[in-house]
Amino acid sequence: MSCVAKKLILKCFCCVPREEEPKISREYPWEIYTLKQILNATNNFHSDNKIGEGGFGSVYRGRTSTGTEIAVKRLKAMSAKAEMEFAVEVEILGRVRHKNLLSLRGFYAGGDERLIVYDYMPNHSLIAHLHGQLADDCLLDWHRRMNIVIGSAEGLAYLHHEANPHIIHRDIKASNVLLDTEFQAKVADFGFAKLIPEGVTHLTTRVKGTLGYLAPEYAMWGKVSESCDVYSFGILLLEIIGAKKPLEKLPGGVRVDIVKWVNPFVEKGAFDHVADPRLKGRYDRAQLKTAIMVAMRCTDRNPENRPTMMKVVEWLNGGLGRTEEVEDEVEEDAEIDYNEMEYDDGTDYDGYDGKIQRERHHRK
Ligand SMILES: Nc1ncnc2c1ncn2[C@@H]1O[C@H](COP(=O)(O)OP(=O)(O)OP(=O)(O)O)[C@@H](O)[C@H]1O
Ligand SMILES: [Mg+2]
Numbered sequence: 231m232s233c234v235a236k237k238l239i240l241k242c243f244c245c246v247p248r249e250e251e252p253k254i255s256r257e258y259p260w261e262i263y264t265l266k267q268i269l270n271a272t273n274n275f276h277s278d279n280k281i282g283e284g285g286f287g288s289v290y291r292g293r294t295s296t297g298t299e300i301a302v303k304r305l306k307a308m309s310a311k312a313e314m315e316f317a318v319e320v321e322i323l324g325r326v327r328h329k330n331l332l333s334l335r336g337f338y339a340g341g342d343e344r345l346i347v348y349d350y351m352p353n354h355s356l357i358a359h360l361h362g363q364l365a366d367d368c369l370l371d372w373h374r375r376m377n378i379v380i381g382s383a384e385g386l387a388y389l390h391h392e393a394n395p396h397i398i399h400r401d402i403k404a405s406n407v408l409l410d411t412e413f414q415a416k417v418a419d420f421g422f423a424k425l426i427p428e429g430v431t432h433l434t435t436r437v438k439g440t441l442g443y444l445a446p447e448y449a450m451w452g453k454v455s456e457s458c459d460v461y462s463f464g465i466l467l468l469e470i471i472g473a474k475k476p477l478e479k480l481p482g483g484v485r486v487d488i489v490k491w492v493n494p495f496v497e498k499g500a501f502d503h504v505a506d507p508r509l510k511g512r513y514d515r516a517q518l519k520t521a522i523m524v525a526m527r528c529t530d531r532n533p534e535n536r537p538t539m540m541k542v543v544e545w546l547n548g549g550l551g552r553t554e555e556v557e558d559e560v561e562e563d564a565e566i567d568y569n570e571m572e573y574d575d576g577t578d579y580d581g582y583d584g585k586i587q588r589e590r591h592h593r594k
Pocket of ligand 2 (some may be wrong): 405406418419
């Protein structure tokens with residue numbers, strides 16, 4: 231665990247008197263909550279307040295004594311791995327501030343409880359709009375979709391290019407893009423994120439993240455760099471355009487990945503076939519083409535051919551305002567057969583290859 235993370239947790243254990251008002255840290259713009267405050271806010275983690283559940287634990291909606299709406303993530307079981315995820319999330323979110331990244335409001339760590347407090351996002355996650363309960367009731371129109379795409383790209387570009395040290399998210403997916411009152415994208419969940427030391431081009435790590443979004447070089451060899459996030463972003467972009475899951479399960483149990491599904495349409499120039507049929511053709515065709523071509527570049531199997539997130543933002547801003555054409559070159563390479571892979575459909579894809587256990591830093 232890094233020094234900052236240790237410091238955060240130690241502060242919680244030793245310095246916070248239980249029933250006081252939250253302390254605003256001078257060093258960091260978040261608060262250290264007391265357990266009582268969070269219990270009051272969430273009605274003792276009442277089941278009616280539960281919003282969702284993920285790999286880390288359950289998420290509850292709450293309201294503080296000052297009337298602020300919050301979301302509280304509660305670690306489900308203490309383990310070294312879970313504690314590390316908690317520390318990474320708090321440490322990384324504590325250092326980043328961007329309009330398209332979910333802000334950390336604070337946390338609590340004491341006894342067996344690990345709680346992370348965020349701003350509450352009233353429009354839930356993108357997954358609910360694309361494939362979940364909200365998909366039919368509240369159709370995301372094209373304009374909103376493209377705003378979400380640009381916002382998520384800007385959040386990622388900030389992590390890759392502006393944050394110091396640079397940050398690789400490693401778990402970009404629809405459930406980790408939350409939507410605020412105005413449907414602006416907030417990229418969330420930094421529990422798997424990696425800080426990239428100056429001068430390091432890539433790391434070799436255990437594979438984490440979610441199947442369907444993993445870049446081939448990462449899924450197969452644990453090789454992680456910013457371009458793994460670019461790949462996941464490309465998958466997310468196709469998912470937003472078409473409302474198809476990254477790995478769609480066909481009736482016979484065969485899984486088809488979204489890139490393979492889109493490819494023939496791109497080759498024929500039949501871009502309309504990729505768009506979500508629920509949009510009923512209500513989209514700008516030039517924007518549709520730009521968005522699909524950007525996604526194809528991002529999901530190039532060769533990481534060296536993928537654009538940077540800065541370039542992606544430039545293309546999207548240009549293409550959605552139609553000033554710049556995306557260069558059209560997609561390279562063929564080795565393929566992963568998802569039907570041959572052993573995996574758990576859950577979110578943590580840790581230890582996919584038993585041989586990849588230690589991290590190595592690769593210098594330029
Ligand atoms: N700040 C928030 N505001 C509103 N809803 C939230 C917030 N944070 C999380 N949620 C909801 O809680 C659900 C569970 O989130 P969580 O991040 O724990 O799991 P996940 O993203 O589905 O999976 P994973 O564990 O792989 O990240 C999300 O789908 C989202 O709808
Ligand atoms: Mg999540």
